[in-house]
Amino acid sequence: MQLVDIGANLTHDSFDRDRDAVLARAREAGVVQMVVTGASREHSPLALQLAQRHPGFLYATAGVHPHHATEYTDECDAEMRALHAHPEVVAVGECGLDYFRDFSPRPAQRKAFERQLQVGVDTSKPLFLHQRDAHEDFMAMMRNFDGRLGPAVVHCFTGTREEMFDYLDNDWHIGITGWLCDERRGAHLRELVKHIPANRLLVETDSPYLLPRTLKPLPKDRRNEPVFLPHIVEELARDRGEDPGAVTAQTTANARAFFRLPPAG
Incomplete structure (x- = not known):
């Protein structure tokens, strides 16, 4: 079994005490490559540094x-x-855009998103996207760049059926996390994931966030980490009515094609 975690916040300070052990546990569980999320001026350079220290195993976004x-x-x-x-x-x-928390003013969000979409055009790199409670503006801004962007994944998908099909209609990928395992907030995903075409499906932990609530036992510190990706895949496969091995193989092939990753060493 070889899995690729397409979104892990491994620069988060909760990993400072045992990051090497976290990586070792992931390898032992079959997670052979990971994309370390860069999400700020501070953490994007740290994501690159981490990837450079683990060539062929870790990669980064910025x-x-x-x-x-x-x-x-x-x-x-x-x-x-x-x-x-x-x-x-x-x-x-x-x-992307997040109108749920509005930690930055919405005009600033739209400006930063637009500038990063231009970086995507200029670099021809895939897009790692975030959208929460901002679907209409998000789609409008993406349409402004029609025909100029490379592949896109709406990571950590938690949205509605209508939102998901808008993304799929644009041939974007969908990233599924342990939100699927949250009976309070993610129950609707159990049905929706059946409709994601196999070649558009990606999996991620979004560590240290979104610990799958169906893990037994739950870790005492409630910290999510990449070692739990196989658990997410098992639940996803069950909901799709597919074999976990088939979902593993498909999502790994999808991740390598999407991010242009070589086979794991």
Whole structure:
């Protein structure tokens, strides 16, 4: 079994005490490659550094999450573009819109998103996208770049049927996390995941967030980590009526094609 975790926030300070052990546990569980999420001016360079220390195993994204949109200045844009000059950085993002929390003003979010979409055009790299409670503006901004962007994944999908089919109608990929395992908020995904075409399906933990609530026993610190990706895949396969091995093989092939990753060493 070989799995690819397309979204792990491994630069998060909760991993500072045992990051090497976290990586070792992931390998032992069959997670052979991971994409480390870069989501701010501070953490995108750290994601690259982590990827450079683990060649062939870790890769990185570079971007600014909408929560941090106010930091997307001209200087920040130059920093992101410099990060994208490195081959270990395989996608633009995490970027997008988040009107659920509004940690940055919405005009700042839209401006930062637009500038990062332009980085996507200029680098021809895939997009690692975030959208929450902002679907109409998100789609409008993506339409402004029609025909100029590379592949896109709406990561950590938690939305509605209508939103999902809008993404699929644009041939974008869908990232599924342990939100699927949350009976309070993610129950609707159990039905929706059946309708994702096999070649558009990607899997991720979004560690250290979104610990799958169906894990038994739950870790005492409630921290999610990539070692739990096989559990998410098992639940996803069950909901799709498919064999876990088939879902593993398909999502791994999809991730390598999407991010242009070589086979694991």
